[in-house]
Amino acid sequence: MLVTMTTPTREPQQDRSRATRQRLLEAAIDCLATAGWAGTTVAVVAERAGVSRGAAQHHFRTREELVTAAVEYGTDTRVAHARDLLTLADGRAGTLDILRLLADLYTSPLFRAALQLWVAASSDPALRDQVLPLEARFGRIAHHLVVDALGADETKPGVRETIQATLDLARGLGLADLLTDDSARRENLLHQWAAILDAMLNQ
């Protein structure tokens, strides 16, 4: 009890600040995915997160700063979650399971949020410069996740390009799910893709 009493108050304050930041980042992903770029401002996100506008602007001065941080944070947490699921499966995740996990990532609110950011950046040079390192990092992380999950040997000819194609396909499936629920078509397609991947990787 005494120990608790003498613990400096700084720690909980940092925890609170971190929790506020996380609430803002999650609310920004949610807001981008549903209301789009134009509907996502620091004020709107603050309200959605139940955070005062002043507190929100203490963390993020501009929409661009908030949105870029949200997509970065979202990618890190979701990819870490996917890795945990694969670790729990302990090598028993088949190719189709892995592809479904990947497709889930690319049809999630995070993908929709990232898409809003990429598209906004495509006509805004300053934002583009800010987003490019993030996009490159996102690409590397996703590539390694799939290589590790499939146990793919990238020294074999064609394997690296096939993994890249798998990620481009997942991105395309994300776009195809943007306006309609594409899950039934996607599930059939992933079965076929898993068969192609198994044939290619086990040559």
Place this chain on the structure above:
Amino acid sequence: MLVTMTTPTREPQQDRSRATRQRLLEAAIDCLATAGWAGTTVAVVAERAGVSRGAAQHHFRTREELVTAAVEYGTDTRVAHARDLLTLADGRAGTLDILRLLADLYTSPLFRAALQLWVAASSDPALRDQVLPLEARFGRIAHHLVVDALGADETKPGVRETIQATLDLARGLGLADLLTDDSARRENLLHQWAAILDAMLNQ
């Protein structure tokens, strides 16, 4: 000469009107692809097309109307052009040539314009209802183009899904080219994809 004199003046006026409309549609594709959704208004497109604002609004009352018509027109003209190229090749276009043609379609200003429209529609229910039939039509046209070009037999198991995957891959490649020139990576990937397709379709 007499014949020319007595030709009703209606015909050239219709031609002029059609030419004005086409100039507006092409300018809208160009404007969307470079300035994005927010930067594309009827007034901006009219200026870019060298058409008076009044004449532009005679053809298109709202941005949504103009943009939807532009993506529809763009799709029809580009797909017809791709068909012409394939017809000229007279069956001598290899799988890689066909994939390159497809990738060109999905990394063109038309794709960027369509992407702006899809993304805007994802957070605007009224626009979404307007865009859905167009997206379905775009999907059907692109699917038939690839089936015909590859001479694929969709009654064979897995072939339909493989063609769909090819189009989803192309869409993903379009996104990957949005912020950076992805052409070198894409060319390697298409070689590998052509090899996979040839193995799959000639089984």
